[in-house]
Amino acid sequence: MNETISLLHNHASVRSFTNKSLTEEQREAIFKAVSQTSSSSLLQAVSIIRITNPVLRKKVMQLSMDQPYIEEAAEFWIFCADFNRNHQIAPVVDIEYIEFLLVGTFDAGLMAQNALTAAESMGLGGVFIGAVRANINELSDLLKLPKYVIPLVGLCLGTPAGDKPELKPRLPQSMVLQENQYQPLDQEKLATYDEAMLKYYESRPVMAPFTVKKVKGWSDHIQDHLQRSTLPQMMNYLNKQGYAKK
Helix, strand or coil, X not given: XXXXXXXXXXXCCCCCECCCCCCHHHHHHHHHHHHCCCCHHHCCCEEEEECCCHHHHHHHHHHXXXXXXXXXXXXXXEEEEECHHHHHHCCCCCCXXXXXXXXXXXXXXXXXXXXXXXXXXXCCEEEEEHHHHCCHHHHHHHCCCCCCEEEEEXXXXXXXXXXXXXXXXXXXXXXXXXXXXXXXXXXXXXXXXXHHHHHHHHHCCCCCCCCCCCCCCHHHHHHHHHHHCCCCCHHHHHHHCCCCCC
């Protein structure tokens, strides 16, 4: 097994950071890894907002469900799907088709993961913040995002404080890697995975502002998370930003 595979196999989200800043060399190395990420047809439809102003960082944290590590991390980057730049170059092209949103979303995800992997390769840690979408209209106003730019995910980066978190169990390969055609959900395998997740959550410390002790297993987690993650304002927001009208 090489170092890259070992790094990927041992990923765990970090939610506790020291006050040590990243060096310019570290930051540039991470961005270089990000900039070389695969891009759909080289459209490069992503922009990253690096939040360095402490007052602004606190406001972003408050809009992102008050997750304290947003303020504590050395770096906080927000990855945005961005067809504003492309639209300025080719203004006659209709960006309202949903395909453009899919392209920007997929590319932003790839770039965000490369950023975290690059950081982890240097002994740093991080955690993604999907809650930047919780108050997406207010956040977009705060960041002065123009039409065709939408914030998708935040990324905290910094030096981990304390021991590395325990690896969280993942779905077994037999449930995810399916051959030739889609396979129905295997309830026995799901029950086995639920048990593994139950043991994990029972031993995991509670991280503010979330409480995970109530989770009984992965199925219970899915039921709870899907119910509280609905953002009914999202379609209107996407339309306002010029996306998903067609």
